[in-house]
Amino acid sequence: MRFTPHVTVATVxxxxxxxLLVEEMAGGRAVFNQPAGHLEADESLIEAALRETLEETGWDVELTAVTGIYLYTAVSNGVTYQRVCFSGRPLQQRPNHSLDEGILGPRWLSRAELAAQPERWRSELVLRCIDDYLGGERFPLSLIRMPA
Structure with missing residues (x-):
C-alpha cells in the first residue's frame, strides 16, 4: 500500500x-475552517497560504510567522494531511472577489464563539491552530526553506 500524505496550508x-474563518460546505453541512487548502505544483508554502486565504475569504493578508506544522488523519476519509499553519494580519478585503466553490463566506469569530460550536469545526485542527497562536507559538517565516 502506498502512503501519500496531502500537504496543506492554513492561516490564522x-x-x-x-x-478570520471560512464557512464552507463539507459533507453536506456548513462548517468552519481556517482559510486553508492544498499546495499546488510549482508553488511555495507561503504562496499557497496567501492564495488560499484570498480565494476563500477575499482578504489580502500579510504572513508574519509559522504557528505550527501538524499531521492529521481525517476520520471522515482516512486521508492523512500535513498542515503548515501560518499566522498573519489582515491587509484589505476585496469586496467583489469571487470565492471558491462551496464557500459560504468569510466569518470573523472570537475564540469563545468558535469553541462553543465544536460540531461546526471542519476538524479539530481549527481550534488547535488558534490555541497554539494564542499560546504564543510563532516561528520565523525563514523556517520555510526553498532551494537556492
Whole structure:
C-alpha cells in the first residue's frame, strides 16, 4: 500500500480578538475552517497560504510567522494531511472577489464563539491552530526553506 500524505496550508488571521474563518460546505453541512487548502505544483508554502486565504475569504493578508506544522488523519476519509499553519494580519478585503466553490463566506469569530460550536469545526485542527497562536507559538517565516 502506498502512503501519500496531502500537504496543506492554513492561516490564522487575528484582528481585535476575532479570527478570520471560512464557512464552507463539507459533507453536506456548513462548517468552519481556517482559510486553508492544498499546495499546488510549482508553488511555495507561503504562496499557497496567501492564495488560499484570498480565494476563500477575499482578504489580502500579510504572513508574519509559522504557528505550527501538524499531521492529521481525517476520520471522515482516512486521508492523512500535513498542515503548515501560518499566522498573519489582515491587509484589505476585496469586496467583489469571487470565492471558491462551496464557500459560504468569510466569518470573523472570537475564540469563545468558535469553541462553543465544536460540531461546526471542519476538524479539530481549527481550534488547535488558534490555541497554539494564542499560546504564543510563532516561528520565523525563514523556517520555510526553498532551494537556492
Amino acid at each position: 488571521i487575528e484582528s481585535e480578538g476575532r479570527f
